Amino acid sequence: xxxxxxxxxxxxxxxxxxxxxxxxxxxxxxxxxxxxxxxxxxxxxxxxxxxxxxxxxxxxxxxxxxxxxxxxxxxxxxxxxxxxxxxxxxxxxxxxxxxxxxxxxxxxxxxxxxxxxxxxxxxxxxxxxxxxxxxxxxxxxxxxxxxxxxxxxxxxxxxxxxxxxxxxxxxxxxxxxxxxxxxxxxxxxxxxxxxxxxxxxxxxxxxxxxxxxxxxxxxxxxxxxxx
Amino acid sequence: xxxxxxxxxxxxxxxxxxxxxxxxxxxxxxxxxxxxxxxxxxxxxxxxxxxxxxxxxxxxxxxxxxxxxxxxxxxxxxxxxxxxxxxxxxxxxxxxxxxxxxxxxxxxxxxxxxxxxxxxxxxxxxxxxxxxxxxxxxxxxxxxxxxxxxxxxxxxxxxxxxxxxxxxxxxxxxxxxxxxxxxx
Numbered sequence: 001x002x003x004x005x006x007x008x009x010x011x012x013x014x015x016x017x018x019x020x021x022x023x024x025x026x027x028x029x030x031x032x033x034x035x036x037x038x039x040x041x042x043x044x045x046x047x048x049x050x051x052x053x054x055x056x057x058x059x060x061x062x063x064x065x066x067x068x069x070x071x072x073x074x075x076x077x078x079x080x081x082x083x084x085x086x087x088x089x090x091x092x093x094x095x096x097x098x099x100x101x102x103x104x105x106x107x108x109x110x111x112x113x114x115x116x117x118x119x120x121x122x123x124x125x126x127x128x129x130x131x132x133x134x135x136x137x138x139x140x141x142x143x144x145x146x147x148x149x150x151x152x153x154x155x156x157x158x159x160x161x162x163x164x165x166x167x168x169x170x171x172x173x174x175x176x177x178x179x180x181x182x183x184x185x186x187x188x189x190x191x192x193x194x195x196x197x198x199x200x201x202x203x204x205x206x207x208x209x210x211x212x213x214x215x216x217x218x219x220x221x222x223x224x225x226x227x
Numbered sequence: 228x229x230x231x232x233x234x235x236x237x238x239x240x241x242x243x244x245x246x247x248x249x250x251x252x253x254x255x256x257x258x259x260x261x262x263x264x265x266x267x268x269x270x271x272x273x274x275x276x277x278x279x280x281x282x283x284x285x286x287x288x289x290x291x292x293x294x295x296x297x298x299x300x301x302x303x304x305x306x307x308x309x310x311x312x313x314x315x316x317x318x319x320x321x322x323x324x325x326x327x328x329x330x331x332x333x334x335x336x337x338x339x340x341x342x343x344x345x346x347x348x349x350x351x352x353x354x355x356x357x358x359x360x361x362x363x364x365x366x367x368x369x370x371x372x373x374x375x376x377x378x379x380x381x382x383x384x385x386x387x388x389x390x391x392x393x394x395x396x397x398x399x400x401x402x403x404x405x406x407x408x409x410x411x
Contacts (some may be wrong), residue, residue: 009386018371038395047393051365054346058334058367059263063277064331067255074288107270163235170368174260217235
């Protein structure tokens, strides 16, 4: 063939949907008329499909318990070293400012200066406290928001969650769902896997999917559920 | 790596960084299977993969204070797991080690079956970097940029490895032609 073949990594980008729009037309047109590049594209898709179909392996409960047990054996003091060091630093800084303020008040003997010293101390205390209360606020959001905003609505209306689409799809595959990314959206097909047939009394795949999605943060990624 | 989406793990990570053990357990629950898949597909052994995953979560727990949110938590965790699996491989002894017999549960049996499949044999014929790259991309859904960050190489290298790995897998599994064609 007289025409030069596209770079092989452009063919990979084409398969992945990562090729810049400007280059898509010319590469796709070449592939259409080139048996060699068509074969390369087919191989890339076949290689991807082989692993994609294999899905995520499940860690046994025994091994999962082993992780918790290993963390339990970790020396407790190591876990909080960083946080406690930070907190100790704040206490020391506040104490130093307090001492400096008392000395200044003693030297000047003025009531007004007393207020200035008090402001400085309280300002510093606010800095430290603010960090804690701000973080606590995020915690509240983490427990309250997903249950409401992340809850999928009924019917075929899509669910919106946070995270890159590929990561969301991978998360759902890790939970045993047939999830894939199509046009920037996550599509989930509700077919129980062979090893995980729904038993009587257990939640249906759709109920389980909704529960999984409800745990995620709400966001811009559209998740479509296909029966 | 620059991120455009909020990290869905961020609230739990922040709680875990303040010593909230339950929050960390939820992170373990959330990521355990993907880390296991990454380790198992890379190492080809269920028991070694379990050890690598346990080590990865331990390292994560110890190092939580150093995680600043510059990348997704999952990206950070995958990187730790890749290193733990690599260390596990380095420690691998030339002869099989006697292990304590445990009663395999259903998940163990499925994992064992998967790890003795034709697909795993094909994966085992790739080099470690290609294997890691293709699992991160095609099983775990990581982007080029994420894989580059996890494996510590340029995106171009990631793409090159992914191209070679997929073409080789297709050839070995009989779904491809005669291997990756030349480009001229």
